[in-house]
Every structure is written in C-alpha cells, then in structure tokens.
Amino acid sequence: MFPAQPSRPVTGRMVFFTMVAFFGVVIGVNVIMMRLAIQTLPGTEVDSAYSASLAYQKEIATAQAQSARNWKVEAHVERSGQGGATVQVEARDNLGRPISGLKFQGRFERPTDRRADLSVSLAEVGIGIYRGNAEAIAPGQWDLVVEGAADGQRLFLSKNRVLLH
Known part of the structure; x- marks a missing residue:
C-alpha cells in the first residue's frame, strides 16, 4: 500500500549521541532525586558528630548524677x-x-x-x-x-x- 521508506543507516555518530542522551537523562534524574532526598531528610541526629563525641563524657556524668538523685x-x-x-x-x-x-x-x-x-x-x-x-x-x-x-x-x-x- 505505502511505499517502503528507506531506513537510515546506523552510524557511529548516531550511536554516540544516543548513548550520551540516555546516560545524561539517567544522571540528571539521579542528581534531582539525591538533592530532594538530602533536602527533606538529611539523616543526621546532630549537626556535628565531632562536637557530640567531645560532649559524650559530660553526658555520661550528668546521667549518672541524675540516676543517683x-x-x-x-x-x-x-x-x-x-x-x-x-x-x-x-x-x-x-x-x-x-x-x-x-x-x-x-x-x-x-x-x-x-x-x-x-x-x-x-x-x-x-x-x-x-x-x-x-x-x-x-x-x-x-x-x-x-x-x-x-x-x-x-x-x-x-x-x-x-x-x-
């Protein structure tokens, strides 16, 4: 019915741009999802783990004093x-x-x-x-x-x- 269209040959340039577009979309979506996840729930209980570790011994002494009362x-x-x-x-x-x-x-x-x-x-x-x-x-x-x-x-x-x- 319709005349067959001649198919385009697959060239190295076409494969390269298809691969770049595919991985560009995958990387772009991953960056957006990571950014949204970090903004909504940073996953930290304290702002600085180093500062929290320095105060740990003082917290233990305070808890022991509270228990003794x-x-x-x-x-x-x-x-x-x-x-x-x-x-x-x-x-x-x-x-x-x-x-x-x-x-x-x-x-x-x-x-x-x-x-x-x-x-x-x-x-x-x-x-x-x-x-x-x-x-x-x-x-x-x-x-x-x-x-x-x-x-x-x-x-x-x-x-x-x-x-x-």
Whole structure:
C-alpha cells in the first residue's frame, strides 16, 4: 500500500549521541532525586558528630548524677479540642517530696522531621507541678523531651515516645 521508506543507516555518530542522551537523562534524574532526598531528610541526629563525641563524657556524668538523685518525674500529655496539647510534669525527690523551684522545659520532637519540633515552656502551677501548652500540634508519633534545670545546670532529662490522636 505505502511505499517502503528507506531506513537510515546506523552510524557511529548516531550511536554516540544516543548513548550520551540516555546516560545524561539517567544522571540528571539521579542528581534531582539525591538533592530532594538530602533536602527533606538529611539523616543526621546532630549537626556535628565531632562536637557530640567531645560532649559524650559530660553526658555520661550528668546521667549518672541524675540516676543517683533517684527522682520520680512523671509527665502527662492531654489533647485539647482545638488541636493543642497540655503537658504536665510532676517532680518528686527520692523521699517522695515535691520538688519546687526548678525550671522545666518540654519539647515535642518529630522522629522523622526535625523541622516540626515544637518547644513548650513549663511554669510551676503548684508545689512540684509544672504545666505548659502547645497551641497547635499535629497528631501522630512524637518524642516528648523533658528537661529540668536549676542555676543553669541540667538536673533532669527524659525522652519518651508519645502518640497524639
């Protein structure tokens, strides 16, 4: 029906440009995917591993001192109706007496995305009871980090996984 078209001969130049185009597309897509992956999740827990390793011995001593104090610190998280959350911390010493006068700070950390972390300031509302609010926090898994300090020195640190509905 239709006359047969003469086929183009395959030349070395055609093969070369086809190979360059193919690998150019593959390399270009890989570069774009790597860049997007690094921007969205850098994969690091700390900014500098060297600095973290230098502070390691101090962290061990701080943890041992915290363990020796044998404080009982309980944290509770309650959701509010408007998408917020209330954090309440109750601190008692090794004899069960309320601990007053500390400065507690809370932090909700998203395990998958550091950009979503949210700090919560806790104020003492009663003897040994500290409370703070997070105005808007998304549902899902969070790490609740609670730090207690006095005179600029951290005396207590706790990190617990919580599930917010």
